[in-house]
Amino acid sequence: MTRLSARFTWTIAVLVIAVGAADPGGQAPPAGCPLPSTLSRGLARLRDRGWIDITPDELVRIWPIALARLECGAPDGPCLYGRRKGRPQDDCQCCETFDFDLIQRAGAPSQRRLRQVFIYYSAGTYAEVESVGTQLARVMGLPESSGRIGPAQSQPVNRQFDWTETSTLPRRILDVQISRARSWTVYLALGFQP
Numbered sequence: 371m372t373r374l375s376a377r378f379t380w381t382i383a384v385l386v387i388a389v390g391a392a393d394p395g396g397q398a399p400p401a402g403c404p405l406p407s408t409l410s411r412g413l414a415r416l417r418d419r420g421w422i423d424i425t426p427d428e429l430v431r432i433w434p435i436a437l438a439r440l441e442c443g444a445p446d447g448p449c450l451y452g453r454r455k456g457r458p459q460d461d462c463q464c465c466e467t468f469d470f471d472l473i474q475r476a477g478a479p480s481q482r483r484l485r486q487v488f489i490y491y492s493a494g495t496y497a498e499v500e501s502v503g504t505q506l507a508r509v510m511g512l513p514e515s516s517g518r519i520g521p522a523q524s525q526p527v528n529r530q531f532d533w534t535e536t537s538t539l540p541r542r543i544l545d546v547q548i549s550r551a552r553s554w555t556v557y558l559a560l561g562f563q564p
Contacts, residue, residue, distance in 0.1 A: 399464065399491070399492075399493070400463055400464060400492055400493070400553070402464070403463065403464035403491070403492070404434075404435050404464065406491065406502045406505060406506065408434050408435065409466070409489060409491070409506055410505060410506060410509045411434050412432070412433045412434045412435065412466075413487075413489075413506060413509040413510055414509050415432045415433070415434075416429075416432070416433075416484070416487070417509065417510065417511060419432065421484060421487075421562065422483055422484055422485075422540060422562050423483065423484075424483065424484040425470075425481060425482055425483060425484075426439075426451055426468075426470055426482055429451060429468055429484065430451065433466075435453055435466070436453065437451050437452055437453050437466070437468070438451065438452070438453065439451055440452050440467065451467070451468045451470070452465060452466050452467035452468055452488075453465065453466050462490040462555075463490070463492045463553075463555070464490055464491055464492055465488070465489070465490040466487075466488070466489055466490075467487075467488040468484060468486070468487055468488075469484075469485045469486040469487075469488070470482040470483060470484055470485060471483060471485040485561065485562065486559060486560065486561045486562075487510070487558075487559070487560045488557070488558070488559050488560075489506060489556075489557070489558045489559075490555055490556070490557050491503065491506070491555065491556050492553045492554065492555045492556075493553060493554055494553055494554070495524075495554060496520075496524030496525075496548070496550070496554050497524070498554070499548055499554040499555060499556040500518065500519060500520040500527075500548060500556065502556060503519045503520070503546060503548065503556035503558060504518045504519045504520075506556075506558055507519050507531070507544060507546065507558060510542075510544060510558070510560050511533070511535055511542055512531055512533070512544055513533055516531050516533070519531075519546045519548075519556075520546070520548050524554075526547075526548060526549050526550070527546060527547060527548035527549075528546075528547050529545075529546045530543065530544065530545050530546070531543070531544045531546070532544070532563075540562040540563055541562070541563040542560060542561070542562060542563075543560070543561045543562075543563055544558060544559070544560050544561075545557075545558070545559040545561075546558055
């Protein structure tokens, strides 16, 4: 192998390693947190399967990150599944939580169905959390016509969006908050209104 071809091979290997290490369009997430593309992939799977028809067992099978049963009260009450990567004082640095309610459908036994999805994502800059938050909101179904979830300049955000995709799906309500404590965090809460 000539010196030029060896240098060329080394350059390609370095590029592959550098490109594969981070998410496209952003910095690497905090240690232990998923890449935004991983969250997007999971949210797309939920959206494509009809959101509100998802049961806890289906969620655990299709979500790209291992989930645990966090809190379930009485057998006929609400139930939470999720994953937490926290900080001191129990602040959530990157978390996904899924809230299930017991739903009765005509002619079928009661079954837990997805009611709300909560996503927390933290990063070092406002621009990154706003960008990731907008990306995740779009995957959740937020129409392009709604614009971005926050303004260009860094500031706390507290907004609510609501929309209906089709007449057969319930109205979606997306609460968005961007705040800063130790780092910038975007919080997205997607719920369904019959």
